[in-house]
Amino acid sequence: MVQENLKQIREHIEEACQRVGRNPKEVTLIAVSKTKPLSMMEEAVQAGVLDFGENKVQEIAVKQPCLPEHIRFHMIGHLQRNKVKQVIDKAVLIHSVDSLRLAEQIEEEAAKRGLHVNILLEVNVAREESKFGFYLEEVENAVEKIGKFSHITIKGLMTIAPFVENPEKNRDVFKKLYQLYVDIKGKNIDNGTMVALSMGMTGDYEVAIEEGATMIRVGTGIFGTR
Numbered sequence: 001m002v003q004e005n006l007k008q009i010r011e012h013i014e015e016a017c018q019r020v021g022r023n024p025k026e027v028t029l030i031a032v033s034k035t036k037p038l039s040m041m042e043e044a045v046q047a048g049v050l051d052f053g054e055n056k057v058q059e060i061a062v063k064q065p066c067l068p069e070h071i072r073f074h075m076i077g078h079l080q081r082n083k084v085k086q087v088i089d090k091a092v093l094i095h096s097v098d099s100l101r102l103a104e105q106i107e108e109e110a111a112k113r114g115l116h117v118n119i120l121l122e123v124n125v126a127r128e129e130s131k132f133g134f135y136l137e138e139v140e141n142a143v144e145k146i147g148k149f150s151h152i153t154i155k156g157l158m159t160i161a162p163f164v165e166n167p168e169k170n171r172d173v174f175k176k177l178y179q180l181y182v183d184i185k186g187k188n189i190d191n192g193t194m195v196a197l198s199m200g201m202t203g204d205y206e207v208a209i210e211e212g213a214t215m216i217r218v219g220t221g222i223f224g225t226r
């Protein structure tokens with residue numbers, strides 16, 4: 001089932017890229033395996049998946065040692081400051097940096113241990129009260145401040161778009177984040193490298209790709225409902 005689902009999703013990724021003249025190689029599929037067993041993740045690895053997304057530090061810690069070493073884990077869920085220690089040496093990228101205080105904590109822990117941490121800034125584009133993240137107008141300032149930290153590299157931006165039945169309703173959210181991403185890239189702020197734009201989930205990844213996503217996070221579409 002996992003293999004069949006992956007095949008379909010990869011086809012949809014290619015088609016979405018074709019519609020807008022993008023190279024599918026620019027889009028990394030992150031298989032969101034939260035709550036799912038290792039057996040399903042192994043199936044995904046067999047089908048060529050290299051990147052998994054998890055929203056709990058503990059789940060990464062348990063699963064990572066059981067999978068091949070070349071497999072990468074992405075932290076995509078809200079990260080509490082007291083859990084930073086446990087994840088900075090395990091995740092290839094933390095997508096969910098949603099406050100300056102969290103970035104400061106990452107910098108402090110990374111400095112202590114001589115680590116370097118790659119992050120994305122999470123942006124609450126649609127200003128939903130239930131969600132974490134910077135508002136669009138706060139991002140540039142955050143990039144300037146966090147850009148000065150020597151143990152962190154900001155690789156780009158991430159958003160969790162609203163839950164909608166019709167993915168077209170999120171097109172504007174993705175457009176806005178892409179525009180900000182391009183604007184910040186153009187300003188050449190220290191450390192604001194802007195090479196990754198993480199947006200799009202099972203319900204809306206095709207629209208996100210059409211609007212410039214370089215990473216999509218797909219869970220249900222690969223592993224079934226949670």
Ligand SMILES: *Cc1c(COP(=O)(O)O)cnc(C)c1O
Nearest residue numbers: 032055076201202217218219220
């Ligand atoms: C769970 C989750 C996803 C995947 O959601 P699906 O709708 O199952 O594809 C993507 N991003 C984040 C941040 C998540 O927590």
